[in-house]
Structures are given as structure tokens and as C-alpha cells.
Amino acid sequence: DSSLTGMYAALLTGFADSGAFDADRQTAITKYVLRQGLKGIYIGGSSGESGLMSTEELLEQQSVIANLTQGHKTSVIAHVGLPNIRDSISLAKSAETFQFDALSALPPHSYPYSDEEIYHYYSELAAATSLPLIVYEVPIRTSRPLPLELLQRILDLPNVAGIKFTSTDLFKLSMLRKSRPNKLYFFGFDEIFAAAATLGCDGGIGTTYNLLGRLYVELYNSVLESNLQKTQELQSISQDFVEELLPTGVIPGMKAALRSIGVDAGYARGPLIEQDKAAEQRIGKFLESSPAR
Ligand code: NAY
Numbered sequence: 001d002s003s004l005t006g007m008y009a010a011l012l013t014g015f016a017d018s019g020a021f022d023a024d025r026q027t028a029i030t031k032y033v034l035r036q037g038l039k040g041i042y043i044g045g046s047s048g049e050s051g052l053m054s055t056e057e058l059l060e061q062q063s064v065i066a067n068l069t070q071g072h073k074t075s076v077i078a079h080v081g082l083p084n085i086r087d088s089i090s091l092a093k094s095a096e097t098f099q100f101d102a103l104s105a106l107p108p109h110s111y112p113y114s115d116e117e118i119y120h121y122y123s124e125l126a127a128a129t130s131l132p133l134i135v136y137e138v139p140i141r142t143s144r145p146l147p148l149e150l151l152q153r154i155l156d157l158p159n160v161a162g163i164k165f166t167s168t169d170l171f172k173l174s175m176l177r178k179s180r181p182n183k184l185y186f187f188g189f190d191e192i193f194a195a196a197a198t199l200g201c202d203g204g205i206g207t208t209y210n211l212l213g214r215l216y217v218e219l220y221n222s223v224l225e226s227n228l229q230k231t232q233e234l235q236s237i238s239q240d241f242v243e244e245l246l247p248t249g250v251i252p253g254m255k256a257a258l259r260s261i262g263v264d265a266g267y268a269r270g271p272l273i274e275q276d277k278a279a280e281q282r283i284g285k286f287l288e289s290s291p292a293r
Contacts, residue, residue: 001132001161004102004184005202006039007216008077009209010047012254013061015266021057023064028264029210030068036213039203040075041065042104044091046141047207047251050079052269055087059094066098077134077205081105085121089128096129104134104164109142115150122154132161134186139167148172155180164188164205165196174199190216191242194235197223207250208241211257212292237292244286248279260284261293 011033014025033041043065044050044058053061062078069076078095080088080103092103107113108121126133135154139145145167146154154160155176162184165173177185177200187196190206197204197220209216215234222230245253251268256279258265267274276282287293 001102001184002202004039004075004077004132004134004161006075007203007209007213007220008040008042008075008186008205009033009036009038009213010045010188010205010207011041011043011065012207012210012251012258012265013048013050013053013269014264015049015269017266019269021053021060022266023060025264025266026061026064027068029258030065032258032263033210033213034068034072034074036209037217038074038209038213039217040077040101041069042077042079042205045079045104045205046106046138047210047254048079049251049269049272050082052272055082055090058082058091062091062094062098062100066100075102076100077102077104079104079106080125081107081109081136083108083110085124088121088125092125092129092131096131100131102132102134102161103129104136106136106138107142107146112144115147118146119150119153122160123157126157126159130159133157133159134162134164134184135160136164137167138164138188141166145169145172148175151176152179155183162186162202165201168192170196170199173201191239192235193238194219194223194231198231207254208238208245210254211261212238212241215292237290240290241286241292244283247276248274248283253279253283256280257283257287260287
């Protein structure tokens with residue numbers, strides 16, 4: 001389904017100062033992101049702090065996003081990978097009702113599941129709606145890289161359109177792509193997107209795209225145009241920004257970055273914390289002097 005190809009912000013979630021899900025802050029973040037010229041948004045994922053939210057909150061978030069994107073040409077991929085399949089399916093059905101463009105899901109991750117259990121989870125989820133499903137390889141979240149043969153079997157399931165590949169094992173990405181050339185490959189590490197794009201990814205999905213969306217669109221285009229110098233320049237701006245986020249952690253740092261430019265993004269939800277209280281000022285200063293924006 002090549003209509004999904006392109007660059008997506010892994011949308012951040014808006015919380016009130018009390019910690020509750022906050023529709024106004026979600027709206028502020030989303031409106032800012034929708035102006036970046038990206039292909040779309042990837043909602044309810046790791047960057048969206050979905051691992052820290054209830055299913056009810058995620059359903060409410062889908063409805064806020066549906067209202068904001070109605071009549072807008074942006075594509076919406078709803079991440080629905082929760083610890084239990086019943087919640088994943090209820091989020092998936094809701095995404096279908098809102099006519100979002102695709103689903104995505106982490107592999108089940110609360111226990112050390114067997115390959116068969118992971119396969120079974122994806123086959124049940126893929127069959128639950130008619131939406132295309134983007135599966136997810138992300139060893140830093142699940143603590144184990146999935147075997148190539150398992151990923152191939154999952155990609156062969158009906159309704160599975162592709163994979164979000166967030167691993168530094170780029171040879172594995174290439175082998176997958178060579179063996180399943182008709183599937184879509186999205187790359188999930190912003191700071192080395194260019195490397196995966198030169199190997200032939202169909203797009204990227206990332207946290208820092210919330211702020212640097214335009215830069216990532218340009219970066220992907222520069223790879224497609226074989227402009228090596230521009231590719232390296234843009235990727236190095238993105239790397240400098242990711243480095244700037246490291247002291248706080250990426251999600252709290254991204255919220256500090258958005259606040260510093262006047263977006264009412266609030267703070268990350270506990271147990272994530274902004275270890276570095278001066279982050280907003282520090283990151284704001286960095287952004288003022290960076291060609292990033
Ligand atoms: C998501 O919502 O699932 C993602 O944001 C995936 C992409 C991010 N990777 C992870 C594991 O969260 O954007 C990246 C990442 O934050 C960035 O490369 C900084 O390291």
C-alpha cells in the first residue's frame with residue numbers, strides 16, 4: 001500500500017499539570033505538528049507515552065485526533081500495541097471507525113513470549129479490522145530482536161502492510177526488504193535515518209519530527225535526489241538536536257523544546273521525569289542558534 005509512504009511524526013501526548021490526559025494540550029501539540037508538511041502522524045506510540053496511559057485515555061486521544069484531522073490531508077497511523085490483545089483490538093476497532101489510515105503495534109512485551117505467541121498476537125490483531133497493519137521491530141523496547149524468519153512470517157499475514165524498523169541492524173532490514181519487496185519499511189531512529197533511507201526505506205517515523213518535521217521531509221527528499229552533501233548536512237543538524245535531548249531523555253526533552261518555542265505541550269507523565277530542570281532554557285537557546293528550525 002504505497003499510499004502510506006513518507007514521513008510521520010510519532011506524536012507526543014498532551015498532559016495537564018495534574019498528570020491527566022489533556023485535550024487542549026493534545027490539540028496544541030497536534031496543530032503545531034500538522035503545520036510541518038509531513039505525510040502524517042503516528043499516534044499512541046512510545047513517543048506518545050502510551051505505555052503510561054489507560055485504554056480509555058487512548059480512545060479519548062483517538063477521538064481528539066480524529067476531530068483535528070478531519071478534512072486534513074494528513075495520514076494517521078494509530079499505534080494500538082498494548083500489553084493485552086483485547087485492549088489492542090478495541091483500540092484497533094476504534095481506529096477503523098475513525099477511518100484512520102493504518103494500525104501499528106509493538107509486539108506483545110509484558111512477558112518473554114515465544115515466537116509462536118508473538119505470531120499469534122499479530123495474526124489476531126491483523127484480522128480484527130480491515131486496516132493495513134504496520135508491525136514493529138524495536139529491541140530497545142522489547143529486549144529482544146525478533147528472528148528474521150519470524151518477521152517474514154508476520155509480514156506474510158493478510159492485512160500486514162509493512163514494518164516500522166527501529167533497530168540498528170541495517171543488514172537485517174536489507175535482508176527483510178529483499179525477501180519481501182512488496183512491503184513497506186519505515187525507519188524509527190531519527191538520528192540515523194539517512195543510513196536506512198539510502199538502503200531503501202519507504203519513510204520514517206520519529207519523535208523529533210514533532211519539532212523538526214520540515215527538516216526530515218527535506219532529508220528524505222535529499223536522499224531520493226541522491227544529494228549526499230545535503231543529506232549529511234541535514235542529518236547532522238538532527239543529530240545535534242538529539243544529542244541536546246539526551247540529558248533529559250528524549251520525551252521530556254521534546255516537551256521542553258516545544259515549550260521553549262511557545263507550544264503549550266506540558267510535561268511528560270511519571271515515572272518519566274525531566275531530570276534537568278533548566279532543560280527548557282538550555283534547549284530553547286540551542287534552537288535559537290540552530291539551523292534546525
Ligand atoms: C514511537 O512512538 O513508537 C516512536 O517514536 C519510535 C521512534 C523513536 N524510537 C523510540 C524507540 O522511541 O524517534 C525515535 C527516537 O525517539 C529517536 O530516534 C531518538 O533516539
